[in-house]
Amino acid sequence: MKRNILITGGAGFIGSHVVRLFVNKYPEYNIINLDKLTYAGNLANLKDVENKSNYVFVKADICDFPAILSIFEKYNIDGVIHLAAESHVDRSIKDPFLFAQTNVIGTLSLLQAAKAAWEKSGGDNKLFYHISTDEVYGSLGSEGFFTEETPYDPHSPYSASKASSDHFVKAFHDTYGLSTIISNCSNNYGPYQFPEKLIPLFINNIRNNKPLPVYGKGENVRDWLYVIDHARAIDVIFHRGLPGETYNIGGFNEWKNIDLIRVMIRVTDKLLGRKEGESEKLITYVTDRAGHDLRYAIDSSKLKTRLAWEPSLQFEEGIEKTVQWYLDNQEWLDSVTSGAYQEYYEKMYSV
């Protein structure tokens, strides 16, 4: 069936994998990638699909309601997969206003545009799918998992803004009958992640013999999922999830930061042909992140039992592929760390 699907944030890390999967797997769909191209958005992430006939890129800001409304009308959008966001916790601590603006007001602007457009065109087969995070549930002690019933308890400005956007999505479902789904995923890793997040930052620093800044004692725990498995889950939920539902996505793959860092050092040193453990000396303990959540762990059994999704990649294989990708794509890494790609796109899409 022909569908016009708006993917927001498609030039970012996870969004670019979702765009690639949908463009290649569903030639019968039109995929409209809407992105503002902030520091985190990079069209080089999508070079392999940019000339496909079922793909179009639109540079726009999700907070610009009139622009969003006209995009819904122009492309006759009938499905939304909303990923555009400010996504880095450390940046949210420095600039909470930006996170409220993009993540809350931006989501509200998209919801309002979907509601207006779909009231006009009829609501059948429409879906607004919001991509969210496990951080909305707060922090766990050493036991237990986040389920879909865990009460929201966000701690950082980032997670507070994502929790708020989730609540707006639910409010539009309950108040206006908008067809919505939310998924809350754990930490993603893989190709095209901006090197401010733990895994690509540390691979890049190991490669360049730079210090590895471990927050606090390195004892915080995260549940890591390969980004392509997240994109596969998004595909399954978009097509077979039930409107009004929430789905947790995770890898049942918990790692204490310091243990994960040691794995990255081992794999990166091996692939660089260095002596085993040579880069351990780069580990540098630094002041902890303010409000640092101790542990995240997702129970994704609802997604497994109801929609038959499971992660396809074991962590050892995923991390090796990831390190290899960053080592093979040094040009990409250098261009995003130097900001060269931003200058290029500012010229190309000057507004």
Ligand code: NAD
């Ligand atoms: P990212 O920072 O790599 O990409 C975000 C994208 O959104 C960029 O392309 C950016 O240009 C775009 N964007 C930002 N502000 C915009 C605006 N005002 N208008 C239009 N586009 C804008 O983020 P990511 O890590 O790929 O995360 C994508 C989504 O998934 C986010 O909603 C995030 O909260 C969620 N999420 C991320 C993870 C993770 O581990 N990275 C885990 C769970 C959920």
Ligand code: DAU
């Ligand atoms: O859980 C899902 C979330 O995962 C997503 O919603 C966020 O968008 C994504 O950024 C990620 O958040 P985290 O804060 O968990 O990811 P980050 O890579 O920033 O940090 C992972 C862990 O590593 C965390 O405990 C903080 C620590 N850390 C991070 C950096 C950047 C360090 O010790 N040193 C660092 O330099």
